[in-house]
Amino acid sequence: MTDTAPRPNAASALPDKPTLEGLEDKWDRVWDEAQVYAFDADTTRDQVFSVDTPPPTASGSLHIGHVFGYSQADMIVRYQRMRGKNVFYPLGWDDNGLPTERRVQNYFGVRCDPSLPYEEDFTPPQEGGDNKSSKAANQTPISRRNFIELCEKLTKVDEASFEEVFRTLGLSVDWNHSYQTIDARSRATSQRAFLENLEKGQAYQSEAPTMWDVTYRTAVAQAEQEDRERDGAYHRIGFAKTDGSGEKVFIETTRPELLPACVALVAHPDDERYQDLFGTTVTSPLFGVEVPVMAHPLAQADKGAGIAMICTFGDANDVTWWRELELPTRSVIGRDGRFLPEAPWITSAEGQERYAELAGLTVFSAQKRVVEMVTESGDLVGEPKKITHPVKFYENGDKALEYVTSRQWYLTNGGRDSSEGGLRDALIARGAEITWHPAYMESRYRNWVEGLVGDWLVSRQRFYGVPIPVWYALDAAGEVDYDTVLTPEVERLPIDPTTDVPAGYEEAQREQPGGFTADPDILDTWATSSLTPQLAGGWDADPELFAKVYPMDLRPQGHDIIRTWLFSTIVRSHLQQDSLPWTNTSINGWILDPDRKKMSKSKGNVVTPIGLLHSHGSDGVRYWAGRARQGVDTAFDEGQMKIGRRLAIKILNASKFALGFGEAPADPSGRLAADPAAVTASLDRAMLASLAGVVDTATAAFEEMDYARALEVVEPFFWTFCDDYIELIKDRAHGSAGEQGVASARAALAIALEVLLRLFAPVVVFATEEVWSWWREGSVHTQAWPESAPLREAAAGRDAALLTTVEQAAIVLRRIKSDAKVSQKTPILQVTVSAPAQAVEHLEAARGDLTALGRIESLTITGGGEEIDTADVELGEPPVKKPRG
RNA sequence: GGGUCAAUAGCUCAGCUGGUCAGAGCGCCACGUUUACACCGUGGAUGUCGGGGGUUCGAGUCCCUCUUGACCCACCA
Numbered sequence: 001m002t003d004t005a006p007r008p009n010a011a012s013a014l015p016d017k018p019t020l021e022g023l024e025d026k027w028d029r030v031w032d033e034a035q036v037y038a039f040d041a042d043t044t045r046d047q048v049f050s051v052d053t054p055p056p057t058a059s060g061s062l063h064i065g066h067v068f069g070y071s072q073a074d075m076i077v078r079y080q081r082m083r084g085k086n087v088f089y090p091l092g093w094d095d096n097g098l099p100t101e102r103r104v105q106n107y108f109g110v111r112c113d114p115s116l117p118y119e120e121d122f123t124p125p126q127e128g129g130d131n132k133s134s135k136a137a138n139q140t141p142i143s144r145r146n147f148i149e150l151c152e153k154l155t156k157v158d159e160a161s162f163e164e165v166f167r168t169l170g171l172s173v174d175w176n177h178s179y180q181t182i183d184a185r186s187r188a189t190s191q192r193a194f195l196e197n198l199e200k201g202q203a204y205q206s207e208a209p210t211m212w213d214v215t216y217r218t219a220v221a222q223a224e225q226e227d228r229e230r231d232g233a234y235h236r237i238g239f240a241k242t243d244g245s246g247e248k249v250f251i252e253t254t255r256p257e258l259l260p261a262c263v264a265l266v267a268h269p270d271d272e273r274y275q276d277l278f279g280t281t282v283t284s285p286l287f288g289v290e291v292p293v294m295a296h297p298l299a300q301a302d303k304g305a306g307i308a309m310i311c312t313f314g315d316a317n318d319v320t321w322w323r324e325l326e327l328p329t330r331s332v333i334g335r336d337g338r339f340l341p342e343a344p345w346i347t348s349a350e351g352q353e354r355y356a357e358l359a360g361l362t363v364f365s366a367q368k369r370v371v372e373m374v375t376e377s378g379d380l381v382g383e384p385k386k387i388t389h390p391v392k393f394y395e396n397g398d399k400a401l402e403y404v405t406s407r408q409w410y411l412t413n414g415g416r417d418s419s420e421g422g423l424r425d426a427l428i429a430r431g432a433e434i435t436w437h438p439a440y441m442e443s444r445y446r447n448w449v450e451g452l453v454g455d456w457l458v459s460r461q462r463f464y465g466v467p468i469p470v471w472y473a474l475d476a477a478g479e480v481d482y483d484t485v486l487t488p489e490v491e492r493l494p495i496d497p498t499t500d501v502p503a504g505y506e507e508a509q510r511e512q513p514g515g516f517t518a519d520p521d522i523l524d525t526w527a528t529s530s531l532t533p534q535l536a537g538g539w540d541a542d543p544e545l546f547a548k549v550y551p552m553d554l555r556p557q558g559h560d561i562i563r564t565w566l567f568s569t570i571v572r573s574h575l576q577q578d579s580l581p582w583t584n585t586s587i588n589g590w591i592l593d594p595d596r597k598k599m600s601k602s603k604g605n606v607v608t609p610i611g612l613l614h615s616h617g618s619d620g621v622r623y624w625a626g627r628a629r630q631g632v633d634t635a636f637d638e639g640q641m642k643i644g645r646r647l648a649i650k651i652l653n654a655s656k657f658a659l660g661f662g663e664a665p666a667d668p669s670g671r672l673a674a675d676p677a678a679v680t681a682s683l684d685r686a687m688l689a690s691l692a693g694v695v696d697t698a699t700a701a702f703e704e705m706d707y708a709r710a711l712e713v714v715e716p717f718f719w720t721f722c723d724d725y726i727e728l729i730k731d732r733a734h735g736s737a738g739e740q741g742v743a744s745a746r747a748a749l750a751i752a753l754e755v756l757l758r759l760f761a762p763v764v765v766f767a768t769e770e771v772w773s774w775w776r777e778g779s780v781h782t783q784a785w786p787e788s789a790p791l792r793e794a795a796a797g798r799d800a801a802l803l804t805t806v807e808q809a810a811i812v813l814r815r816i817k818s819d820a821k822v823s824q825k826t827p828i829l830q831v832t833v834s835a836p837a838q839a840v841e842h843l844e845a846a847r848g849d850l851t852a853l854g855r856i857e858s859l860t861i862t863g864g865g866e867e868i869d870t871a872d873v874e875l876g877e878p879p880v881k882k883p884r885g
Numbered sequence: 886g887g888g889u890c891a892a893u894a895g896c897u898c899a900g901c902u903g904g905u906c907a908g909a910g911c912g913c914c915a916c917g918u919u920u921a922c923a924c925c926g927u928g929g930a931u932g933u934c935g936g937g938g939g940u941u942c943g944a945g946u947c948c949c950u951c952u953u954g955a956c957c958c959a960c961c962a
Binding site: 017018019020227232251252253254255266299300303305306307311314315316317318389391438440441443444446447448450451559560562563590592627629631632634635637639640642643645646649653654656657659660701706709715722723726727730811815818819820821822823824825879 | 887888896901909915922926928958960961962
């Protein structure tokens with residue numbers, strides 16, 4: 001038996017009372033057993049549709065936004081599968097990085113202390129904690145290896161529960177190709193890519209001031225920073241001139257605590273007020289350090305006092321001035337965010353005394369203390385002027401970022417190469433090569449690339465991640481020689497330089513003069529997740545597979561990570577493969593609260609995805625996602641899910657009814673669900689003609705990856721199909737118009753239903769599969785996408801307009817009874833239907849079906865008028881009410 | 886300051902290249918229990934398409950401008 005042959009005794013397989021309940025579990029199991037969504041490796045690239053799916057952050061909570069975006073991508077994927085593509089649709093887990101570390105700390109009540117030794121059979125102090133503010137002091141310090149083991153343990157649990165949600169949602173993911181961004185293969189891939197970048201000069205180290213999170217004690221890349229409004233105040237503070245005049249120069253600063261880090265004052269070279277000062281020196285208050293007054297065009301005359309103090313480092317301008325004016329470095333803030341113990345450039349005893357008070361204080365406390373000091377000394381003029389201003393934060397951090405000078409690894413990303421035809425241009429061109437859905441999202445990408453101010457800082461001073469796979473040689477004095485980078489052989493990857501040993505050395509030489517030392521850092525989590533096409537596609541482990549799936553066809557993702565994930569993926573593919581990572585990207589919007597604000601975390605946690613899937617059915621939730629267009633932020637609307645649920649139920653019920661009329665003769669050509677030659681009634685043919693148009697529109701929409709447009713045409717057709725067409729042919733299908741009429745109705749119903757199930761299959765995955773199983777073999781999800789040509793042939797030249805005309809007449813006839821407030825079962829003894837001349841033929845052609853629908857005993861059809869109307873109505877007696885049951 | 890998107894019925898949104906485009910669903914009102922469906926069906930009402938200009942025979946649809954909202958980037962002494 002082939003997939004398209006009807007099953008014998010089909011009607012007997014129809015349930016009495018179809019229901020959505022339990023369909024998710026039932027079909028997930030069947031699909032899994034039959035491996036319906038498995039990728040067939042025996043293939044060629046042109047047959048494949050490959051998807052670079054977002055690996056969810058395992059330690060984050062799965063919220064409704066995930067369900068939204070993944071559903072939309074799944075609709076596109078399912079269409080491609082039905083178009084005969086061999087779909088490569090893996091789903092990985094992003095489980096390395098800070099979110100996991102944080103969750104592990106809170107969940108187990110531990111923190112990583114790399115100096116501790118590994119403890120076998122370690123039992124964490126607690127399990128299941130989620131206190132977000134749990135203090136480090138209450139956490140048990142454990143070794144890096146113990147910590148990583150706990151990370152792996154917890155992510156496994158999280159990933160299993162995520163998979164459960166995605167399966168319930170009906171994602172047609174091939175779970176055989178799952179990966180974790182922290183697994184050995186991912187580490188090897190990430191390290192290999194990094195080493196190749198190093199070899200090609202695309203990865204380099206540099207000692208420079210970088211944005212630093214004092215809580216996590218790690219450097220932070222540009223893409224991970226965000227502005228937050230914070231209260232601050234301008235403090236007007238005087239610097240004494242050194243010309244003996246006793247005059248003061250006043251600056252305004254929001255960071256008075258950085259006074260001891262002051263290295264110069266700066267004003268705009270054209271600012272007339274300060275012309276005389278350029279080239280002279282002034283003395284800093286409190287600390288008595290002599291600093292030069294300099295000119296630089298970056299200084300703005302209309303900002304603050306027009307003259308600024310340059311500190312190492314308060315903000316990005318300080319870094320620029322420090323670099324371009326070749327100023328000394330006087331750092332006061334340490335990696336822990338506290339004032340460093342010493343400031344040797346302060347020479348006066350009084351200054352040293354004051355600095356000693358600041359040493360060890362946090363930035364916050366130091367500022368308070370410095371303000372007190374300048375108030376006492378009289379260097380502060382007037383009251384500080386309160387302002388709110390944007391301050392840079394790490395997106396996961398709670399404390400403002402500080403500048404700390406450190407040695408870090410960078411990857412070229414065009415941020416420092418804006419030359420014509422340079423890397424930045426090349427990456428912008430890559431963006432233009434991609435087809436964006438929706439198209440305008442490309443400008444966000446371009447905007448970001450054009451605004452880059454530096455290369456990609458990829459090293460992180462954290463523990464749970466992919467280690468930077470290098471060592472450094474130590475010289476005879478035991479000092480690190482950063483110029484002698486020792487790299488592992490590719491075959492050894494993945495490695496951990498803190499436990500593995502570079503070739504030519506022995507473990508005993510670790511940290512010894514003349515020996516080696518490990519780079520203690522890990523790679524930025526994006527440095528690994530930017531390689532998802534390579535990870536999932538097997539660049540490192542399975543080149544044969546890689547050739548069949550890369551570059552991928554589709555990258556679905558949210559617009560909030562265009563600047564991170566999307567951009568970094570393009571960077572890596574460009575550097576690694578000199579290629580695009582994928583040819584299409586589908587950008588989904590955000591979920592908004594009903595009040596149009598971005599869905600809040602708290603709310604997202606209350607409304608859990610699995611709860612929604614249970615209460616509205618996965619088909620209902622998918623419908624809500626399917627109604628929303630790509631890129632458009634969408635209101636969280638359970639009303640839409642209810643409508644989706646209703647649609648799914650309607651599909652079950654209407655199908656049961658349509659199939660209950662009995663078998664139609666099979667199509668000898670096998671293209672349709674019944675013999676098109678049996679479709680002889682005008683109304684049936686017009687319905688199929690109309691359906692052919694729907695197929696064309698839906699197909700064109702899906703070809704553009706526009707699932708929403710496709711659903712938008714299929715759904716209304718289906719409702720009129722149920723409400724009008726089925727109602728019109730009911731009696732005929734039961735035999736009221738003879739054998740030919742019966743055969744025509746049954747054949748048309750079977751043909752239409754089968755096509756409709758396939759049209760709905762990408763969105764309403766469970767209900768369509770359920771119905772399919774009642775009368776067909778195999779899975780609806782591996783059927784061919786319907787074509788319009790056979791439908792049009794079956795319509796035998798009948799125009800879809802006939803259906804529209806008859807539907808309008810049906811509405812007019814029903815209105816008679818609705819207005820008379822009687823049951824639709826009430827007979828119409830006689831009626832005259834008038835219609836525009838060209839519509840008369842349509843009505844005559846469907847006369848039998850119309851009289852059956854209206855229970856009309858005498859129907860007169862006349863031409864005339866602009867619209868369809870009725871006259872000379874005579875209603876019969878309403879039927880006697882029968883008790884239900 | 887630069888960029889992007891949006892503004893259409895009480896609500897959520899369609900309306901694709903200018904000519905049945907003034908629509909759908911929800912909600913609302915009225916009616917009906919018709920052996921597929923009460924997790925139902927039938928019928929109905931509802932809009933200066935954000936404001937103002939312009940192009941055109943004709944504009945939610947194209948152009949300009951203003952207003953409002955959302956987001957991204959830049960600035961942030």
